[in-house]
Ligand SMILES: Cc1ncc(C[n+]2csc(CCOP(=O)(O)OP(=O)(O)O)c2C)c(N)n1
Ligand SMILES: CC(=O)[C@@H](O)[C@H](O)COP(=O)(O)O
């Protein structure tokens with residue numbers, strides 16, 4: 228029987244020998260590599276924390292003790308140990324095991340996440356809640372070195388450090404974010420970690436102590452004090468100790484003995500303490516460790532090489548089109564600068580970074596900072612493009628309003644992964660950007676219907692200097708063949724495109740919804756219902772002339788958008804039309820006001836009625852209700 232199969236609860240780990248724990252780690256790695264080759268997912272982070280996960284569950288009394296994982300993308304080994312081994316075959320699938328941790332999935336998942344750097348704050352809240360209610364358990368947060376580039380992590384450390392609460396922070400330091408980690412904190416951690424002087428002194432102290440009969444007795448105590456002060460100078464302990472934490476480490480995150488012994492000792496202490504653990508991201512992946520590509524892999528890959536088994540015949544992704552166009556734009560316009568918040572590959576900005584390294588900035592997982600930094604650049608005549616996922620820009624919303632919009636600064640927001648994102652599920656949905664950007668005074672809000680229009684809108688954003696400008700595009704492939712950026716002209720400001728002329732009902736389609744709306748219109752035409760289809764590439768400011776013309780010869784408008792229906796473009800158009808032509812009915816058709824969970828993107832679109840079938844159905848219903856109303 229495999230060791231994993233023997234494990235009925237995490238408390239069984241306490242009876243495992245150290246050799247069994249090591250064998251369990253090997254078994255878990257093999258299982259993760261195998262299962263992820265079919266399901267895809269965040270393989271790299273999990274492989275790096277196999278021993279760490281085993282040690283934490285072996286020492287802590289989970290789920291009574293609260294174990295909080297930052298982001299949750301490294302939670303696969305935790306899932307294996309907490310009753311979800313079999314379910315792993317459904318990882319990231321509809322109604323399957325989530326790719327992140329979820330309170331509804333298991334009592335072992337103390338706190339849900341998907342966005343970075345929430346763990347320390349959440350753990351402190353739990354520790355304070357425990358104390359207020361007079362309860363007795365431990366709370367531990369595991370946070371990565373990448374997440375330490377995020378301001379929220381310091382807010383948590385700052386608050387926890389001098390609180391005197393009983394809380395353990397485990398810093399999982401693998402020198403990687405998704406890409407290699409960046410920033411001063413990263414340099415500090417690695418310079419200390421690699422400090423051979425400390426490592427040499429530490430072993431020297433050990434030798435001397437052995438010669439004196441160990442570290443007990445008066446000379447031994449002195450030696451230990453000396454070691455502590457050497458450590459204070461040469462390890463990151465100083466920084467964390469100044470913040471109010473007792474610091475332990477750095478320790479080898481793949482050495483079960485060191486991990487279990489350290490956590491066992493640290494668990495018994497009180498107050499804020501931080502254990503610094505050094506790990507290898509992707510450890511044991513047959514094709515090598517610590518590689519950015521192994522952060523996440525698609526389903527159906529070769530477990531020994533990470534390569535996709537079936538070559539894709541699909542068109543390029545919007546991200547790839549954007550990335551290529553961006554690099555070309557950087558060549559045409561020397562004032563363009565690009566900013567990413569730790570997502571260089573995800574946002575496709577690698578080609579720009581390579582071609583124009585001085586104008587490329589990876590600021591770490593620091594979305595708010597990225598936005599305000601861009602605002603600063605814009606004050607000096609630089610043309611900043613913030614390439615960011617829609618979901619992560621939520622972190623920078625105050626900065627968008629306060630630092631960019633109120634000062635009318637021409638910052639371009641290239642919002643990738645806007646709309647339904649598929650298997651990452653609810654934490655990563657880009658469903659709110661239309662609503663939150665439309666609400667910002669002076670913000671130009673746009674969405675392209677295809678790759679060519681994406682680049683045309685990008686040009687429009689960079690060529691204007693009136694104020695902030697955003698363009699949203701999906702986690703999908705483009706429907707068209709895209710020419711070089713130099714051959715594409717900027718989309719004229721505040722214009723729509725009437726793609727099909729009909730009567731009675733006009734579909735106002737936003738971005739990705741243009742294609743399926745045209746398809747729906749063809750189906751409806753075959754049934755004798757002739758509808759107008761408009762590509763509303765500018766959501767704000769909208770096209771006054773075209774709207775006026777539509778209001779003159781249509782009885783109703785169906786606004787179709789891949790974003791929340793609450794306060795989206797449909798709601799905006801309804802308020803505009805109500806003032807201008809109250810006899811025309813406006814109906815919003817977007818993502819319903821509920822949480823959308825993991826599933827293939829196509830299924831998510833269909834479930835929301837945002838495919839040709841769903842749109843046609845909605846038009847029919849609208850037309851029928853108009854007919855009844857006379
Ligand atoms: C707010 C936010 N921005 C960006 C991301 C995308 N992201 C997911 S994991 C990750 C890297 C995290 O690095 P680290 O904390 O060191 O964990 P590791 O993957 O190295 O284990 C990033 C940037 C995110 N999840 N949340
Ligand atoms: C964990 C995390 O936040 C990222 O790794 C995210 O899952 C990337 O999403 P994409 O796969 O859409 O780039």
Ligand SMILES: [Mg+2]
Nearest residue numbers: 371372373403
């Ligand atoms: Mg890391």
